Amino acid sequence: MELPEKRLPGPFILRNHIKLDEDSTSRAVELPYIFIRGAHPGPKGVILATIHGDELNGIGIIHELARRIVPALFTGELYLLPVVSVPAYNLQSRYLPDRRDLNRLFPGAENGSEGSRLANLIWKNFVENTDFGIDLHSASYSRWNYPHIRGNMRSPRSRLLARSFGHSLIIHSQGVAGSLRKEATKRGIPFVLFEAGQVNRIEEDVLNAGVEGLLNVLHNMEMIPEIPDGFHTGEIPEFYYSETDWVRAEAGGLFYPRAHPGDKIEKREELGIITDLLGKELSTVQSPVSGHILGFNQHPQVVPGRALYHIAHTPKPLR
Ligand SMILES: [Zn+2]
Incomplete structure (x- = not known):
């Protein structure tokens, strides 16, 4: 199935849902997504949040980022997925209803387990043809993380992506097998993780740090012409x-x-x-x-x- 916006000429911003699955009341489970196509062709990106259903900061970051993007001044294409694991989000849980961690199941399989099907749908529609990806996470239960970037710093393109946040704390980490970041990087797609704050909260400071970092990435990729008022141009970090x-x-x-x-x-x-x-x-x-x-x-x-x-x-x- 091809998403309807794939052929629409830009510039526009579209807010839509794609059918994921059915829940046990036989109702459709739908994944919300925002798609921005700019006035000119350019890089294709995807920014995802809430692969773990209780990590909510990324949802706020995506909402705020979408408000800051003007499609007529935008170059390229960007998918924003505020809640990837809708079943886990509905449970207010890190894990899927079958207790699996969705972030161990990428790239997934069309006829696999429930989580594997969800992973595959995300992978096919939003990840496999992207030029870069950013996955937004928060610390697990009872922990708090200072905003930082994680990625495979041995991959030159992921290193460049990590640097473009303008954020001083960058960590080398290859990620575990089946994580979206590891599987995408393995296939040559630069992919990093923004990690900040705690579960079950949308924290204002974390939200601002996330939006600022993402605006810096889009600016460095020449997808937006300038950093909007109220945000700062980051410095280029010297080390990880x-x-x-x-x-x-x-x-x-x-x-x-x-x-x-x-x-x-x-x-x-x-x-x-x-x-x-x-x-x-x-x-x-x-x-x-x-x-x-x-x-x-x-x-x-x-x-x-x-x-x-x-x-x-x-x-x-x-x-
Ligand atoms: Zn997480």
Whole structure:
């Protein structure tokens, strides 16, 4: 099936749905999408959110981005998918109704499992013919991530895409098998992930950081003529972090964070403490490396081994 807008001349912005499947009440499940075709031919892109059904920041980012694009001043084509995993979104859950993670099932199969069919529909209609892709995520339950870019920095085209956000925190990560990012990059499509904030929220700061980064990407690709008022042109980052590690709790009790995502830290710097229930300090949380805090655990109750801080380290030049 060909989407109806494929043959329409630009410039226009279209808001539509494509039938995904049927739910167990025999009703159609439909995927919402926004399509922008500019006045002139140019790059084709796709920006997707909510592959994990409880990661909602990306929906807000896409809504705000769509409001900022003027089709008559736009070059190329852009698909915006605010909610990819509609079944998981309806459950307010990361996972699909059959407990599978949609982001392990790409490129999917037409006659596969329910998740595999959904992955395949996304892949065929929006991904396989795109020139670049950006996937919007948030930290998993009880964690918060500072806005950053993840991608395979060994792929020169993904590296260029990551740089074009104008955002200083870039992490090398190949992604796991079956993730949209890994499977697309493997087939030569530059694809990176914008990771920010927490689940079950649309956070204003995260939304602004995401929209600004995406506007920078579109501007660097010459798809929009200028960065709209109220947003900044990013700086070209000089390096990416090649490694990340978790700092884990060494005692059970209550975690009091002192350092926060976005902070630059030194080796052996104190990041927080763990106390018992009477307030007595049991353990100091120290960074094993110098680096940049990407994310942290927001839940105060911890046990030994609980991941507390996600730290990016070992910078490498981006050029
Ligand atoms: Zn996610």
